[in-house]
Amino acid sequence: MAADVLLINPRTSMNIENNEPLNLLSLAAYLRRYGIEPCIHDEIRPRESLEEALQGVRYAGVTANTCTYPRAVEIMRRVKELRPDIITIAGGVHPTTMPEKAIQDGFHIVVAGEGERALVRILEQSIREGIVTGEYISDEEMFRPARDLVDMPFYTETKRRCPHDPNLDFAGWDMRMACFLGSRGCPFSCMFCHNIWRKSRMRFVPVDWVIEEIADLRARYGVRAIWFMDDHIFLNKPRSRELFERIIAERLDIVWASAARADSMDDDLLELAHASGCRRLAIGVESGSDRILKRLVKNSSVEMNYQAIARCHKHGIKTMSAVMIGNPDETLEDIEATKRFLLKSKTDYAALSILTPFPGTALWKECEEQGRIPKDLDFSTFNYLKAPIQVTDHVSPRELEILKRKILIRYYMQPRQLAALAAKFLRNPLSMYHKIVEYF
Numbered sequence: 001m002a003a004d005v006l007l008i009n010p011r012t013s014m015n016i017e018n019n020e021p022l023n024l025l026s027l028a029a030y031l032r033r034y035g036i037e038p039c040i041h042d043e044i045r046p047r048e049s050l051e052e053a054l055q056g057v058r059y060a061g062v063t064a065n066t067c068t069y070p071r072a073v074e075i076m077r078r079v080k081e082l083r084p085d086i087i088t089i090a091g092g093v094h095p096t097t098m099p100e101k102a103i104q105d106g107f108h109i110v111v112a113g114e115g116e117r118a119l120v121r122i123l124e125q126s127i128r129e130g131i132v133t134g135e136y137i138s139d140e141e142m143f144r145p146a147r148d149l150v151d152m153p154f155y156t157e158t159k160r161r162c163p164h165d166p167n168l169d170f171a172g173w174d175m176r177m178a179c180f181l182g183s184r185g186c187p188f189s190c191m192f193c194h195n196i197w198r199k200s201r202m203r204f205v206p207v208d209w210v211i212e213e214i215a216d217l218r219a220r221y222g223v224r225a226i227w228f229m230d231d232h233i234f235l236n237k238p239r240s241r242e243l244f245e246r247i248i249a250e251r252l253d254i255v256w257a258s259a260a261r262a263d264s265m266d267d268d269l270l271e272l273a274h275a276s277g278c279r280r281l282a283i284g285v286e287s288g289s290d291r292i293l294k295r296l297v298k299n300s301s302v303e304m305n306y307q308a309i310a311r312c313h314k315h316g317i318k319t320m321s322a323v324m325i326g327n328p329d330e331t332l333e334d335i336e337a338t339k340r341f342l343l344k345s346k347t348d349y350a351a352l353s354i355l356t357p358f359p360g361t362a363l364w365k366e367c368e369e370q371g372r373i374p375k376d377l378d379f380s381t382f383n384y385l386k387a388p389i390q391v392t393d394h395v396s397p398r399e400l401e402i403l404k405r406k407i408l409i410r411y412y413m414q415p416r417q418l419a420a421l422a423a424k425f426l427r428n429p430l431s432m433y434h435k436i437v438e439y440f
Contacts, residue, residue, distance in 0.1 A: 003037050003038055003039035003056065003057050004031075004036045004037050004038065004057065004058060004059070004123055005031070005036065005038050005039075005057060005058065005059040005060070005061060005119070005123060006038070006039050006040075006041055006053055006054060006057045006059070006060045006061070007024045007027060007028060007038055007039070007040045007041070007061050007063070008040075008041045008043070008050075008060060008061065008062045008063070008072075008075055009021040009024055009040065009041070009042045009043055009044065009063060010043055010062065010063070010064060010068040010071040010072050010075060011043035011044055011068075011071060012044075012067060012068050012071070018158050018161075018162045018165050018167065018168065019155065019158065019179040019227065019229070020145075020147065020150055020152065020155040020178070020179060021040070021042060021044075021063070021150065022145055022179055022180070022181050022229065023063055023092070023115075024040050024042075024063060024149075025040070025145030025146050025147055025149065025150065026116075026142065026143065026145050026146075026181070027115050027116055027119065028040060028145075028146040028149055029143040029144060029145055029146040030116040030120075030137070030141060030143055031116075031119065031120065031123075032146060033143065034120050034124075036120065036123055038146075038149070039053060039057070039149065040149040040150055041053040042150050042151070043071075043075075045150065045151045045154045045155070047151060050075070050078060050079070050082065051082050054079065054082055054083050054086060057086060058086065058087065058123075059086065059087045059088075059089055059122065059123065060076075060079045060083075060086050060087070060088050060089065061088075061089035061090075061091055061111075061115075061119065062075050062076055062088070062089070062090055062091070062092075062107075063091050063092040063115075064090060064091075064092040064093075064094045064095060065092055065093050065094055066093070066094045066358050066359060066379050066382045067379065067380060067381075067382045067383050068094075068380075069094045069095070069379045069380075070378070070379055070380045071380070072090065072092075072094075072095075073105050073106070076088045076090070076105070076106055076107055077106060080106070087108045087109060087128055087129075088106070088107050088108050088109070089107065089108065089109045089110070089111060089119070089122065090102040090107040090109070090110045090111070091110075091111040091115045091118075091119075091134075092115075093194055093360070094359065094379070095107070095110045095111070095112070096110075096111070096112045096113055096134075096360070097194070097358075097359040097360030098359050098360075099112045099131045100131070103130075103131065108128060108129050109122060109127060109128070109129060109130060109131075109132060110130075110131045110132070111132050111134050112131055112132070112133050112134060113133055113134030113135065113136070114134040114135065114136055114137060114184075115134050116134070116137050116141065117134060117135045117137060118132045118133065118134035118135070136184075136201070136203075137203070138203065139203045139204055139205070139206065140206070142184065142203060142204075142205045142209075143209075144209055144212065144213050144216075145180075145213075147178075152178070152220075152221055153221065155178065155179075156176035156177060156178055156221045156222070156223055157176065158177060159171050159172075159173065159175055159176075159177055159225070160173070160428070163424045163427050163428045164424060164428075166320060166349040166350075166351065167227070167257070167282075167320070167351075168227075169280065169318075169348075169349065169420075170225065170227075170255055170256070170257035170279040170280035170318065171224070171225035171255060171257075171279075172224075172225075172255075173427065175224045175225045175255070176221060176222045176223045176224060176225070177223060177224070177225035177226065177227060178217045178221065178223045178225075178226060178227070179226070179227045179228075179229050180210065180213060180214075180226055180227070180228055180229065181205075181228075181229045181230060182204060182205045182210055182228060182230050182233075182243075183202060183203065183204045183205070183230045183231075183232075183235065183236075184202070184203045185201055185202040185203055186202070186231055186232070187202060187235075188261075188299065189297050189299075189362075190284075190286075190296060190297055190298055191296055191297045191328075191361065191362040191363045191366070192296060192324075192355060192356075192357070192358075192361055192362075192363045193361060194358060194360055194361060202235065202236070204236055204239055207239060207242050207243050207246060210243060211243075211246050211247070211250055211252070214226060214247070214252050214254060215250065215252060218252065218253075218254070223254075224253070224254055224255065225254060225255050225256065225257075226254050226255075226256040226257075226277075227256070227257050227258070228256055228257070228258035229258070229259075230258055230259065231259055232259060232260055232261050232264065233258035233259060233260050233273075233281070234260045234261070234264040234265075234266075234269060235261075235264070237264075237266075237269060240269065240273075241269065241272060243276075244272045244273055244275070244276035244278075245272070245276075247276040247277060248275055248276050252277075253277075254277045255277045255278075255279045256276070256277045256278055256279070257278070257279060257280040257281065257282070258278070258281060258282070259281060259282040259283070259284070260281050260282075260283065261283070261284065261300070262283055262284075262285070262300050262304045262305045262307070262308035263299075263300060263304060263308075265307070265308045265311045265312065267311065267314075267315070270311060270312060270314075270315040270317060271315050273315075273317065274315045274316050274317055278317055279316075279317065279318060280317065280318040280319065280320060280348070280349075281312055281317055281318075281319055281320070282319075282320040282321075282322055282351070283305065283308055283309065283312075283319055283320070283321055283322065283347075284298070284300075284322050285305045285321040285322060285323050285341065285347075286298055286300075286322065286323055286324055286327075287302075287323060287324065287327060287330075287334065287337070287338050287341075288302055288323070288334075288337035288338035288339070288340055288341030288342070289302070289330075289333075289334040289337045289338065290302050291334065292327045292328075292329075292330055292334050295327065295328050295329060296327060296328070297362075302337075302341065305321070305341070305345070306341075306344075306345055309321070309345045309346070309347050313346070318348040318349070319347045319348050319349070320347065320348065320349040320350070320351055321341075321342060321345065321347040321349070321350055321351065322351045322353070323338050323341070323342065323350065323351070323352055323353070324352075324353045324354065324355040325338060325352070325353075325354060325355065325395075325400055325403060325404060325407075326354045326355040326387050326390075326391055326392055326395065326397075326400045327355050327391065327392065328363070328366070328391050328392060329392055329393075329394070330391075330392045330394060330395065331392075331394045331395070332394065332395060335395070335403055335407075338407070339407045339410065339411075342407070342411050343410070343411065343414070350408070350411050352404055352407060352408055352411075353384035353385075354384055354385065354386060354387045354397075354400050354401070354404060355387075355391055356382050356383075356384055356387070356388060356389070357372075357373075357389050357391060358382065363391070367389055367391065372389055372390060372391065373389060374388075374389070377389075386400075386401060387400050387401070
C-alpha cells in the first residue's frame with residue numbers, strides 16, 4: 001500500500017540504539033487519525049532499502065536530535081538523488097532550534113515545534129517549502145504508538161542486544177521489553193535542557209490508554225518490562241497513583257523503570273510504585289556540589305539527592321544517578337565532590353556525562369554570548385562523551401575526558417559493581433567490548 005509520507009529514523013551510535021522510535025510511532029498514530037497513511041524507514045532496523053521505502057511517497061520527513069542531525073542531512077541528500085520529486089522535511093528538536101540552518105542545508109520544509117498538526121497541514125495543503133510552526137497537541141491527541149510500522153520483536157529483545165546499557169538493568173535477562181512515553185512538556189528551567197525553550201504546558205496520555213498499551217504489549221509481543229521514558233514520572237502525583245493502582249488492579253505483572261526528581265520522593269508513592277513493578281528510578285543528580293547545582297538552575301541540593309536515593313532503597317527501588325562534569329565555572333574541587341557523591345550515596349548505577357551545550361538551551365545562549373561556540377561544529381560529537389564546547393575555564397576538554405574515565409573506573413571497581421560488570425561480560429563479551437571502547 002502506497003504511503004502519503006515516509007518518516008525516517010536516522011541511525012546513531014550503539015549506546016543509544018536501545019528503544020523504538022517513539023516520536024515517529026506517535027506521529028504516525030496521529031496521522032492515521034486524519035486518514036493519512038505513513039510509513040517508517042528505521043535505519044536502526046530497516047525492513048527495506050531507502051530506495052524501496054521511497055516508492056510512491058510524496059514527502060519524506062527526517063527526525064533529528066543534535067547528535068543525529070548530520071546523518072539526517074546525509075539522508076536528505078540521498079533522497080534527493082533517488083527521487084528529486086519528493087519534498088524533504090526536517091523535524092525534531094534540532095531543526096526546531098535551528099530551522100533556518102536546516103533550510104540552508106537543503107531541506108525543503110522545516111517543522112519547528114511538535115510535528116503532528118504541522119505535518120497534517122503540510123500534507124493537506126500540499127505545502128512545498130518554508131518553515132512551518134508546529135502547534136502543541138492536547139492530552140486527547142497523544143495516541144498509542146503505531147508499533148506495527150517498525151520491527152517490534154527486534155526492539156523487545158533490546159535487553160539481550162544491549163547488555164552494556166545500565167538503563168535496562170531493571171529487567172531480567174530473559175525479559176522482553178518496550179518503551180512508552182506518557183507525558184510531554186516540563187515546568188522546570190534547568191539551563192542545560194531543551195525544555196526551557198519549549199515553554200509548553202504539561203500533557204499526559206490518559207491512564208486508560210496506558211493500561212491498554214501495556215496489556216497489548218504483553219499479549220502481542222510477550223513484553224514483561226516497560227521503560228517509561230517520561231522525564232518525571234511523579235510530576236502529576238494523582239495521575240501517578242491512579243496509574244500504579246491500575247497496574248496492580250489489572251494484574252499486569254510487569255516490572256518498570258522511569259525517571260523522577262529528587263524532591264518528589266514521597267514514601268507512600270514510592271511504596272505504591274514498587275508494588276506496581278517499579279524497580280529503578282533515574283535521578284538527575286547532575287553534581288555533588290551545591291554551588292554547581294545552583295549555577296545550573298537545578299533547584300535541588302546535594303543533601304536532597306542523598307535523601308532521594310536512600311528513600312528509594314528503603315522501598316526496594318534501585319537508583320541511577322545522572323551526573324555531569326564540565327559544568328559552567330566548575331573546578332577540580334567540584335568534580336571531586338561529584339565523585340565522592342557517587343561513592344558515598346551508594347547509588348546503584350552511575351550515568352556520567354560531559355556537559356554539552358545544545359542549541360536552544362539557556363546554556364547555549366550563554367556560551368554564544370561568551371564567544372565559546374566554534375564556527376565549525378561537528379554535531380555528531382554532541383553525544384555526552386566528549387566536550388565539543390569548553391564551558392568551564394578551570395578544566396580543559398582533554399582533562400574532562402581523562403577525569404570521566406578515572407571516575408567511572410573508580411566507581412565500577414567497587415566490589416558490588418565488579419560482580420555485575422563481570423556478569424554482563426560473560427553474557428555478551430563482544431557487545432561489552434564495543435561499549436567500553438566507545439565510552440572510554
